[in-house]
Amino acid sequence: MDSDGDSNESTNTNPRMEDDEPDLDEKYPNRPRNHSSTLPFHVLFQSLFNPLSEIKKKPAGAGPGPARKKVGPHGLSSANLNPVEKRRDVIERFISRWRTAVGDDIYPAFRLILPDKDRDRAMYGIKEKAIGKLLIRIMKIDKNSEDALNLLNWKLPGQTTTSSMAGDFAGRCYEVLSKRPMRTEVGDMTIEDVNEKLDQLSAASKEDQQLQILMEFYRRMNPEELMWLIRIILRQMKVGATERTFFDVWHPDAENLYSTSSSLRRVCWELHDPNIRLEAEDRGITLMQCFQPQLAQFQMHSLDRMVSRMKPTEDDPVFWIEEKLDGERMQLHMMSNDSVPGRRTFRFWSRKAKDYTYLYGNGIYDENGALTRYLKDAFADGVESLILDGEMITWDTEQDAIAPFGTLKTAAISEQRNPYSSTTRPLFRIFDILYLNGRDLTRYTLRDRRNALQKTIKPVHRRFEIHSYEEATGKTEVEEALRRVVEEASEGLVIKNPRSPYRLNERHDDWMKVKPEYMTEFGESLDVIVIGGYYGSGHRGGSLSSFLCGLRVDDTHSSQGGAATKCYSFCKVGGGFTAADYANIRHHTDGKWHEWNPKKPPTTYIELAGGDAQHERPDMWIKPEDSVVLCVKAASVAVSDMFRIGLTLRFPRFKRLRMDKDWKSALSVQEFLDLKANAEQERKEKEFNVDNSRKKRAKRDTKKPLVIAGNNANAEAQYVEPSGHIFDGLNFYITTDSNAPVKKSKAELEQLVKANGGKFFQTNHAAPNTICVADRRTVKAASLQKSGNVDIIRPSWILDCIRQNEIDGGLPNFLLPLEPRHIFFATEDKKEEIASSVDRFQDSYARNTTSDELREILKQMGKDDPFDISQHPEVARKLIERIQEKVNAGWEMPSGWLFKGLTILFAENDQVDDTESEETTQAHQPYRLHLARNTARFAGANVVNSPKSLSVTHIVVAPTSTSSDISSIRKSYSPESGKKVPHLVTVEWIEECWKQHTLLDEEGFQPPRGA
Structure with a gap:
């Protein structure tokens, strides 16, 4: 996403924060009041949306037709106005009508005119597909009918719909609704009515609630009204006039106030009189009030x-x-x-x-x-x-x-x-x-x-x-x-x-x-084959707007051998096309496209990633021999499991259509891999070093320095570390700053090396046996790594050496052995030596472990333990059989195997709740029950916290349990419950079994029966 971008939330995750009416009166004491009820909803699109849309469609200079021969704001006929003036004319006449017929509070109308700028109403939590499903239910049409499929697949050209509506969801809805309208004339809902219902829709969290609200809209609106309502819900108006035009017509300071407040309500209520201008102190940003960023x-x-x-x-x-x-x-x-x-x-x-x-x-x-x-x-x-x-x-x-x-x-x-x-x-x-x-x-x-x-x-x-x-x-x-x-x-x-x-x-x-x-300076131009297409939306609706491209499978990669028979998916290209490019591609592929059937994918011709998942599955596909070759350009190659090659292009853009090539002369998998390897070799050989002879320009002092209370502007931050000799005779080439365990700049690391006896250089060739240091993959680090003969260590090794030296009292020339955590890149010869400096949990043999590291080590001890026989059930079964044979022969049961194979639930009173964490449960247990629990776990039992587990073999009752508690537990495991009845025992059973090193008969340890 762009740094000035924003996520497209489709669900209402933020709790709605609306002011109630008394608070609004207090916050806006001079808010305008309307003298009459709001206009009917249909006035919005009849006098505003439709005229603006018509202006958008007509080219500059085209007159609006006989019905639009009205006088504009400057006494000129509307036919003589340019499109910008026409738009202003339409908006001015609507606002004038509102002021006359309703009053000065235009906020109810602006909420529907500019729905994407209304921050007071929460997101609705429904998008095109959800609305389509609700409309199918409302109109009671078969979900497999043409109309239902046209609603759900609105990007695809419909079977019986006009091609102009493909990609326009609201337009597609209009076509379907027009066949079965509840009413043909415009409805009686006012703008205020619509706002109230939309408030309810934004608060509705269940589908049935949403259905009832849309059902009322369906009963009270005709198809055209519903089409515009859907555009409002989706916040996709696209009437040809931006919010700036509306704001400018409404008040000269409206845009400025919205930029500093992001509040449509403030724009409407504080600037309702065009003759009263915004005060100077209200033109800047305000604390705790959202603004529109640069x-x-x-x-x-x-x-x-x-x-x-x-x-x-x-x-x-x-x-x-x-x-x-x-x-x-x-x-x-x-x-x-x-x-x-x-x-x-x-x-x-x-x-x-x-x-x-x-x-x-x-x-x-x-x-x-x-x-x-x-x-x-x-x-x-x-x-x-x-x-x-x-x-x-x-x-x-x-x-x-x-x-x-x-x-x-x-x-x-x-x-x-x-x-x-x-x-x-x-x-x-x-x-x-x-x-x-x-x-x-x-x-x-x-x-x-x-x-x-x-x-x-x-x-x-x-x-x-x-x-x-x-x-x-x-x-x-x-x-x-x-x-x-x-x-x-x-x-x-x-x-x-x-x-x-x-x-x-x-x-x-x-x-x-x-x-x-x-940019044109970077990346490779590649000739790839179009093997699939995706339908677009908006002005690209109804036609293929982006393409899945592939590489032909050569003899080496073909699973069938022989000549190439298919293409592997490689990248998606959707940018850089002109209308002429689309037309040219359509001309050369017309009649050759096939609809993609997920149940019968065309694996003879095309192979996608993901197997049955069919990653990046296109809407339509085409045989390679029937297709065209595109020349595309990209910034770089990236690893991706979404494409069959395992690689894809980053930022691919269409350059031109290669009509001089057929699919057999397009790029193959092996040719691409060779091209990639050559490009990497060239990049390695090419120097990307910045000219270090030009010193960095010193920062200027500000002319008007900003002084913060309590901050000494003249104080310089000093980096103080104890000096030492642990790096005497060592040479360092530091390429990056340090990211972990602490943040230190490259300059700070160099000073640390110097303070402890080492020397640093700006190239690895400046001194013999130079230690190369990097903490992230920069151009310099990547170049060193690709050479394959240089070990690159992380700055953490420098910091660990200094820290350990301080702990050990300053031993001269004590250098820690390298650990895996210290390595950014290691040669094959070095890897075995590095691995020998830590145990299998990555605990160092030579360095004091920090508390954070110890916490991580303990966490890792529970993962992938090679000695955990639960990972090897067959070995475990044979081992248990062997132990049992020895026990039967008179051997004593090993303590760690005493309760092996048992699943035990510890029940304290009636507080067994699977929603509680283990820590919470243990915190409320008596010490005796807590000790029994740990004993059982140590002796090999599987201890659970939830009575819902179907594998429970024993339930241990707490000493404080009452007869009613015990009776309740027995009832929950009655034969009628469908659960296997476990043994119900007291805590003494655990204690005696442990004391005698054998499993005792549960009969002697049953709790007394309750009423």
Whole structure:
């Protein structure tokens, strides 16, 4: 996802937070009041939506026809207005009619006109397919009928529907509804009626509730009304006029207020009089009030042109380069609680103004917060309030890298439930500060704001960090950075003008995206075969808009041998096509497409990944000999189990149609693998080093420094570590910073080496026996790794050596042996030596283990134990038989096998509840029962907490159990219950069996029978 992007939530996960009427009156004391009821709903589309749609369809200069010969706002006939003026004319006449017939409160209408901007109504939790299923039930049509299939498969061309409606779900609904309308004339529902029902729909959580609401709409609306209602529910109006046009016609300050508040209600209620302008203090951002963030401009084709747009000057030619993160744009608001010292209140909003506070936390002590619980010490002294702009990403602690965007919500929920132990977590990367201690900073330059940010935030490792940037003066640095992000499979770059202010709700040249897929300098052009197609939506509806492409299987890879007979799926291509390209492909493949049948896939011609799962299954398929060859370009090759090759292209884009080639001359699997290997070899040989002769430009002091209370602006952060001699005579080449166990920059690591007797160099060839250090796969690290003859260690080895040296009292030249956790890459000769330095649980033989490491080691001890015979049932059976033979011959039963094969439930009174955790259950048990439980587990029993387990052989009754408790347990295991009746015994049975080293007869240890 783009750094200025936002997730497309289809479910209503955020609790609805609506103000009740008294609170609204208090918050908006001057809110407008309508003198009459709202207009009928059909007026909206008859006088607004339909006219705007007609203007959208007609080319510039085309007149609206005889029915539209009305006078515009400037006394001109509507026929003489351009499309922009026509749109304004339609909107002005609707607003004028509303003011006259209803009043000044246009909020009820704007909620339906601009449904995607209405933040006061929660998401409905239904999309096209769910609505289609509900309509099928409402109209009582056979789910296998043509109309039902057309609704459920709305992207495909229908059997009896017009092709223009394919890809337009609301239009497809109109076609089906028109055949069986409840009413043909427009209905009697007012705009207020529709709003009330939509409020109910947004609160409905069950399908039957949604069905009843849509049923009432069906009874009271005609098909055209229902079509527009569905577009409102889906928040996909597309009438040809943006919210900016509506806002501009409504009030000259409307767009500004929406940018700073994201509140459609405020725009309608505070700016109902066009003659009353917004006060100066209301034009800026406000704490605890969501605003519309600045967005990055789309990329230009020329890097030279992009750099020139950064407005460099002779005195200050610098611009900034940031990595573009694959997460969700997020703004964080924080304010201190005056009544409770140390308490802070947090709010989180996405770019689309969705409130995520429920997920990330509203305070430091919010137990449900996936992030805020870690921010107690994240702010400098004196910081009372602030607004931060950044990106929420998912961090994978095992890979120590950013995880894909789609895992963000899952990671946050996992962090809520299992704090400190989840392998993925939300990480907030901050790249701007916009408000600090009551002051709006948006008018300050980016450089000033970044200086304030550095003094305000105390980063929390891998939870709350300041996003880094590098300074540049020309396109060479951009190209180098872009090569790096391509190598590391990152999202792209954002270049920023450090002299620029923050522009709310704008795309501006001050921030510009640079994505690998747009660049012509990188990647390979590949000739691939079209083997499948996918139907599009919207203006691409009803036709194939993207294509599944494959590589032909050569003799080596063909499972059948001989000449190639099929293609393996390789990539999906949907970008870069023009209308002429689509027409050309249709012309050459017309009549040759077949519908994909999942039950009978065309494996003779096409092979997908996933076996029966059929990953990336297309809507239509075509034989390779009937198809066309596309030339595509991509940023890089990526590993993927979604395609049969096991690899795919990252950011593939169509370049041209290769009519000079047939499918037999297109790229084969082996040719692609050879091409990939050659490209990697060339990349290794090509130097990507930045010119180190040009020193990094020193950062300028801000002209108007922002001083934070309690912060000494002149204090320099010093890195103090004890000096030593453990690295005497060693040479280091450090290529990256340290990510774990602590964050340290490359410069800090180099100073640590120097302080402890070592030397560091900027290349591995500068000194003999140089130790190469890296913690992530950069271009330099990758180049070293691909050479295959260099061991690369992680910075953690340096830190561990220093730490162990301090513990041992400064032994001279004591270097720890390398452990697997210290290795970024090792040669084959080194791997065996490294593995011998730890035990099978990765516990070091030479180094003191930290508490965090010990916790992880203990966790691993329960996993994949090679000595756990439960993993080898046949071995276990024979071993038990052998032990039993020995016991029968007079041997004593081994203590660890005494209760082997038994499943025991410990019941304390009637509190056996499978919803309780084991810790909770044990906390309430008497000590005697607790000891018996541990004894049973040690002696090989399978101890369970739930009476629902069907394998229970014994139930041990607590000493405090009453006769009614025992009677209840017996009844639950009566023959009528269908469960196998286990032995019911007292705790003495466990104790005596253990004491006598044998299983005793349960008859002598039964609890007394209850009434």
